[in-house]
Amino acid sequence: MNRVIVIGAGVSGMTAAICAARGGASVTVLEHMDKGGKKLLMTGNGKCNLTNTHIDRECYNCTDEGFPMEVYKNFPYESTIDFFHSICLYTKEKNGYVYPVSEQAGSVLELLSDELKRLNVKIKYNQKTDSVRRTSQGFEVSVEGYTYTADKCILATGAKSVPQTGSDGSGYEFAKAFSHSVIKPLPSLVALKTDSGLTNTASGVRRDSKAFLYIDDMLVKESHGELQFTDGYISGIMIYELSSQAVRALDGNKKVHIELDFSPDMGETELFDILKKNADRTMNLIKAARSLFNDKLIKGIILENNISPEDVSDKNIRLFAAKCKSTKITVTGCKGFDTAQVTSGGVSVNEVNPKTLESKISKGLYIVGELLDVDGICGGYNLQWAFSTGALAGTDAAR
Numbered sequence: 001m002n003r004v005i006v007i008g009a010g011v012s013g014m015t016a017a018i019c020a021a022r023g024g025a026s027v028t029v030l031e032h033m034d035k036g037g038k039k040l041l042m043t044g045n046g047k048c049n050l051t052n053t054h055i056d057r058e059c060y061n062c063t064d065e066g067f068p069m070e071v072y073k074n075f076p077y078e079s080t081i082d083f084f085h086s087i088c089l090y091t092k093e094k095n096g097y098v099y100p101v102s103e104q105a106g107s108v109l110e111l112l113s114d115e116l117k118r119l120n121v122k123i124k125y126n127q128k129t130d131s132v133r134r135t136s137q138g139f140e141v142s143v144e145g146y147t148y149t150a151d152k153c154i155l156a157t158g159a160k161s162v163p164q165t166g167s168d169g170s171g172y173e174f175a176k177a178f179s180h181s182v183i184k185p186l187p188s189l190v191a192l193k194t195d196s197g198l199t200n201t202a203s204g205v206r207r208d209s210k211a212f213l214y215i216d217d218m219l220v221k222e223s224h225g226e227l228q229f230t231d232g233y234i235s236g237i238m239i240y241e242l243s244s245q246a247v248r249a250l251d252g253n254k255k256v257h258i259e260l261d262f263s264p265d266m267g268e269t270e271l272f273d274i275l276k277k278n279a280d281r282t283m284n285l286i287k288a289a290r291s292l293f294n295d296k297l298i299k300g301i302i303l304e305n306n307i308s309p310e311d312v313s314d315k316n317i318r319l320f321a322a323k324c325k326s327t328k329i330t331v332t333g334c335k336g337f338d339t340a341q342v343t344s345g346g347v348s349v350n351e352v353n354p355k356t357l358e359s360k361i362s363k364g365l366y367i368v369g370e371l372l373d374v375d376g377i378c379g380g381y382n383l384q385w386a387f388s389t390g391a392l393a394g395t396d397a398a399r
């Protein structure tokens with residue numbers, strides 16, 4: 001019987017432990033917080049967006065673009081749903097987004113924990129792993145002066161985002177000790193900082209918009225959804241989805257800007273015609289725009305572009321309409337790991353086997369979940385990654 005140690009009781013670690021125990025291994029999970037799954041409880045605003053019915057390579061960022069789908073092929077959506085059913089977790093779907101029927105992340109954590117208990121998996125809380133070492137027999141895991149031994153070791157420590165949930169980045173050091181390379185971890189699914197006064201004037205405004213991300217003046221990605229302005233930052237799911245590439249480009253000293261279309265359902269000519277008709281009656285651009293845009297946004301666009309609201313000439317109305325359709329915002333940074341939903345970068349995927357997540361450098365060592373250089377967009381893709389990688393690693397570790 002293989003003795004398997006899992007470091008970290010997040011979704012990837014708990015899934016790995018369940019699959020290893022089902023495969024007949026004797027499993028111990030070491031968790032340094034007073035309980036596991038703290039991040040899971042925050043997911044989907046507490047409703048837990050478990051996965052998505054539509055998954056393709058566009059849904060993940062990774063230095064090796066093909067890797068996430070190779071892993072997913074080995075533990076796809078259907079296997080994930082089967083796994084859920086095996087722990088009595090039933091799901092419902094809305095526009096492809098999959099949630100527990102209970103719509104409670106707490107119920108998911110409870111079902112995972114109950115299964116660990118049923119399988120006699122030993123979970124040790126308040127056990128901070130300090131180091132992991134290879135021996136001739138297997139692995140030695142050192143925890144505050146005490147040493148655990150195992151035949152196989154699964155690193156499931158998460159990454160660096162929201163460190164108050166326990167993911168403090170310590171897993172990178174464990175992987176590096178086995179000569180794994182780590183792509184610089186950076187915040188992802190995070191609000192972007194801008195130098196535009198518009199974000200201050202329009203602070204608090206939420207608006208359906210389109211965003212186009214440019215890196216060194218090349219269009220690299222676009223997104224559509226609810227844009228949110230807060231002092232100095234733009235956010236919302238549509239911005240989060242651009243953040244991984246934007247933040248990495250900034251880290252590489254590239255120029256990053258976003259062009260925002262505040263009126264995606266209306267062409268510039270249609271917009272001009274409505275504004276013109278309104279302005280002919282109101283003789284004021286702010287009043288003319290009120291039927292279409294939030295006051296703060298109108299004020300922001302006018303101030304940023306030195307547009308006179310009293311000037312209702314065609315030229316001025318056309319300029320305003322053009323800025324509503326395309327406003328360029330320079331991105332200068334992002335919020336920190338404390339609010340980033342995930343981490344981009346991590347342990348290089350070229351050094352792990354996509355079928356098993358076993359290290360190609362050290363046999364018997366597995367690396368799973370967010371600790372790897374893979375981050376998904378919003379929509380359940382990060383939990384799917386944690387389930388797929390955890391299940392494949394746990395199953396293999398028991399063999």
Ligand SMILES: Cc1cc2nc3c(=O)[nH]c(=O)nc-3n(C[C@H](O)[C@H](O)[C@H](O)COP(=O)(O)OP(=O)(O)OC[C@H]3O[C@@H](n4cnc5c(N)ncnc54)[C@H](O)[C@@H]3O)c2cc1C
Pocket residue numbers: 007008009010011012013030031032033035036037038039040042043044045048049050051127128129130156157158159161162165166167168169170171340341342368369370371379380381382383384386
């Ligand atoms: C606010 C928020 C909302 C989110 N919503 C969604 C969503 O709806 N859908 C989705 O798909 N994704 C969502 N995510 C992302 C998703 O939660 C994570 O990608 C996923 O939980 C990562 O799982 P993991 O097991 O790899 O890591 P984690 O969940 O971070 O677990 C790692 C565990 O390892 C432990 N640990 C770390 N170091 C040590 C050590 N040295 N010794 C012992 N234990 C250690 C930690 O305490 C932790 O329990 C959200 C994230 C956040 C922050």
